[in-house]
Amino acid sequence: METILNIGVIGLGRIGQIHLSALKALKNINITAVSDTSPELARKTAEKNRIPKFYTDYHNVLHQQDIDAVWICSPTSYHMAQVREALENNKYVFCEKPLDKDRTKIQSLINSYPDLSRRLMIGFNRRFDPDFAAAKASIKKIGKPTIIKITSRDPFPPSTEYSRLSGGIYNDMSIHDLDMACFISESDAEQVIAIGSKNYTKDTDTTLITIKFKNGIICNIDNSRKASYGYDQRLEILGDKGMISVENKRVNHLCYYSENSMESSVFEPFFLERYKESYIEEAKAFITSIKEKKEFPSTAEDALKASVLANACEQSLEKQKLIFL
Ligand SMILES: NC(=O)c1ccc[n+]([C@@H]2O[C@H](COP(=O)([O-])OP(=O)(O)OC[C@H]3O[C@@H](n4cnc5c(N)ncnc54)[C@H](O)[C@@H]3O)[C@@H](O)[C@H]2O)c1
Structure with missing residues (x-):
């Protein structure tokens, strides 16, 4: 039997909604929690998509035990802190571009996690x-x-x-x-x-x-x-x-x-x-890489080069x- 991957999504603005739609089209995943600083948006998104849990504080998603992977779709300035916290909580992470404006912080993240290319994928959807x-x-x-x-x-x-x-x-x-x-x-x-x-x-x-x-x-x-x-x-x-x-x-x-x-x-x-198609293909690539235990096709090293x-x-x-x- 195929393993089911439980996913949490952080940030439910323009790109968060696109990723939710792309993820919903895939098999063998459950979206179990969402988070946005706007309570209305978090509640409405959860209700519309029948997602059991919704929060205004993203820490709740990152600490939810049954979540295997998180999708970080918050504004750019939050990416690095949320990625680090997600990795510390043993989640697989998809993070929207750019990973960070400061390349030294990206380099430091790469130095901190030797297996990062199997744990963090960057949203270079094109x-x-x-x-x-x-x-x-x-x-x-x-x-x-x-x-x-x-x-x-x-x-x-x-x-x-x-x-x-x-x-x-x-x-x-x-x-x-x-x-x-x-x-x-x-x-x-x-x-x-x-x-x-x-x-x-x-x-x-x-x-x-x-x-x-x-x-x-x-x-x-x-x-x-x-x-x-x-x-x-x-x-x-x-x-x-x-x-x-x-x-x-x-x-x-x-x-x-x-x-x-x-x-x-x-x-x-x-x-x-x-x-539209690229977001679906990107989500498929994320899930496949996890299931096949291989490197993600767009990594922190790619984020660093860019x-x-x-x-x-x-x-x-x-x-x-x-x-x-
Ligand atoms: N790959 C792409 O094609 C693509 C397209 C657009 C945006 N992006 C990237 O996605 C990110 C978000 O962009 P957007 O256009 O969706 O922005 P947006 O402003 O539409 O949405 C951001 C959402 O995050 C919420 N938010 C703010 N702080 C938060 C926090 N600390 N935790 C959780 N949620 C929080 C806001 O309430 C808002 O709903 C940016 O980094 C942007 O560069 C990528």
Whole structure:
């Protein structure tokens, strides 16, 4: 008989709700407790999803004996403390990106737990997007990769409250793309330059990043906190024998043609819709890794690589310099 895994979810905002839906679609798991600092949200979420226990204090989830694994979906500033406490309580942990804004804290966590890659998975969900995963799997077809271009633009800027706890554009938003650059290039970065501007908020909300990897691949990342036409997520990989591209997903495939123009549907509105499948695949990968006692496919080491790059971007922006790693 298959073992049933008991799961607790901490943080029930935008991403917490997405993960709950993804987890509910899986077999052999029970969601036994949820927690959010908002009592209303915790209660409503538990009632809607028939989850037996709900708390406003996340410590209760981390100390609940029958919970095997916790999903940390709280604001970024709480991740590291909650991860450490969960590990101390012998839980498997899934933690949303970024693990922490401070790379020294990530390094210290890695140093504290020799078996961390089997106990902590990081939510770099784009690795599990079927199109991006297929792009990575097809790289051999294009020979030696030379350029990676990543476009990632949100439809609208986040709330001031979200921004305050998010760690800034490089740790909050670009971190996905920095991880994707490492994932696709399979190399370590040696040079980074970032330029940015403030068009919509008080923080940097528009940026271009260029990274040179040790294996010669050059990556360009284009991030904007606003794209009036929808969520813009594209990937292009140039190789000496061809090119791979992943285009935006549209709401539907209808096209309307007239004498003077052509109209097609808009892009998927935001991450919930665009990356829906990736969250399910990511949850499956978490459960499979636990059951098969193997390393998670996105680890604290990956979080560290992305964090080092995010930090280099901040330094580059501040000093207006190319940063050598
Ligand atoms: N992988 C992705 O695609 C993706 C997308 C969005 C957000 N995220 C990440 O997920 C995290 C949460 O983002 P969000 O958009 O869901 O934010 P959000 O503001 O929508 O939700 C956060 C929730 O956590 C609750 N909360 C606050 N402090 C808490 C605490 N100490 N313990 C438990 N709950 C607490 C809040 O009440 C809120 O309901 C962030 O780290 C963000 O970077 C990842």
